[in-house]
Amino acid sequence: MAIPYERIEHTADLAIRVTGEDLPQLFVNAAAALFDMMTEPPAVVDRQHEVVVESVDLEGLLVDWLNQLIFMHEVRGETYTRFEITAFSPGELRATVYGGPTSRKLKTIKAATFHALIVAETETGAQAQIVFDV
């Protein structure tokens, strides 16, 4: 199934708009979009990890969630393809992430930033705009 996101123009970096049927699904789709840009899918999906992210607010939660995944990707050499959110509030997120050893990297993303960050509920669900430093 296609991940509901698109690239937006930015001179030096990478910006995306992503949607979801609700906030937790938005976070799942944003994570999927991140890996879609960074790597090819792993050959096997044989790993899972519990992830806990705490933040000051909803926007911070999205940035921290994506940066936590970037950290795990770099340090473990893993790519994640499935994200199950088990608890969600503006200040905390718990999830199980599933993936495998990274097969081929496409792009290095240094971090998700707060710049021009939008995380909002809409009539049809939820939407976010994120700028990544590349």
Place this chain on the structure above:
Amino acid sequence: MIGKQDFQHVAEYVYEIPASFRPGMRVPARMYADEKILEAALPDKAAEQLVNTAMLPGVTKYVLAMPDVHQGYGPPIGGVIPVDEATGVISPGATGYDINCGVRLLRSELSADAVMPFMQELVDTLFRFVPSGVGKGGDIRLKGSEMDDLLIRGALWAIERGYGEPEDAELTEEGGSMPGADPGAVSAAAKARGGDQVGTLGSGNHFIEVGRVDEIYDEEVAKAFGLFHGQFVLWVHSGSRGLGHQVCTDYVKSFQLAMRKYDIQVPDRELVCAPFNSPEGQAYFGAMVCAANYAWANRQVLANRARQAIYQVLANHNLSAELRMVYDVAHNIVKRETYEIDGKPLKMIIHRKGATRAFGPGQASVPERYRAIGQPVLVPGDMGTASYVLVGTQGAMEQTFGSACHGAGRAMSRSAAVKQIRGQDLQARLKEKGITVKGGSWEGLAEEAPEAYKDVNRVVNVIHNAGIARKVARTVPLGVIKG
């Protein structure tokens, strides 16, 4: 959107938005540009971002954008944010994720013509010797106290382990080993991320380039820098890799709370900050210095690996040369420097985000060899055009808080470049121009195409004509490896 009419043309190459332009601005916002550069800079958000930086607590005199300015993710790239140390803030977002991304130039006694016949072999060997590309780790793996030692000692750590000569560090900004490092302020996550990345190039706009000096503008200074017409030279452009990125991520996160504690508001959350004289501010500074030292260790190892590659190829052709330092500069960093404000010396925090220090004659922190003339200012261009060596001047000390541009500056987004340019075609086109390029990915190459960048000649001419830094020499690329 900010338009040309919002700027006052205060000097030939200086356009200024007054502090009255928007509520919250504490100082004016100045852009160094010619008319064409100014007009080209207006369509993206760079001017807005510059105006935002003028709202940071403690900003003093004015904030600046250099002529390579373009939109960033907080401050504009090409931004200089000078802050009063006693009352002002330090901002991780205003320094950037690639702390001490910077560039190093080495010179040889060889003419570039001597190596042209085997340029492909040179490029292939460089590509083999230097770990480059997306996510590529290296063979130096650091943990625990060894990592902490590197974070304190920087380039000296690498030299002590056989990667180069003491002179390499002597001719590096801060001696390649900046004081104030606090490894305790660097998270375990950052150390883990940087654990196997020392001596790796990275991707994006990082590169190693061999080139030829094709123009000398100032014979006397060129001689002092060891440069001559037709000379074979080596450029290395890289930064603090995952360690620096994580330090920035960590402190942008933790400063969200600091903002509430110190009751600071900023117009862009990426400009999150804390008072320099606060536990949070001091912790970030200590961590930032560690990341800066990591980058200097990285460039030291990279440059030495490149040297080994070049020496091997030269030996295959019965040639030999010694590649020696010209200089190494940072262009994403925070520095503590003193400037005269209202007739009195003021201790300041200077954030340079895509801007290079450009100290003039008589500055104590410039290496003794260059102290009487001014520091070399290294400005790498895109891989199809040229790079420049300039010399810092008293003009920079008076006008721009000792700062100059850092490169050509992007003009086209990465996505637009990839849509318009095929990496394979670009490689072939550059080959026809006499430039051999080897990259890790075709898309990565396309993103870095010359047409994606401003005209570096134009950018450097503004710096030269405005009296900030003087042109000394120009080099053109012959062989380039990109991650």
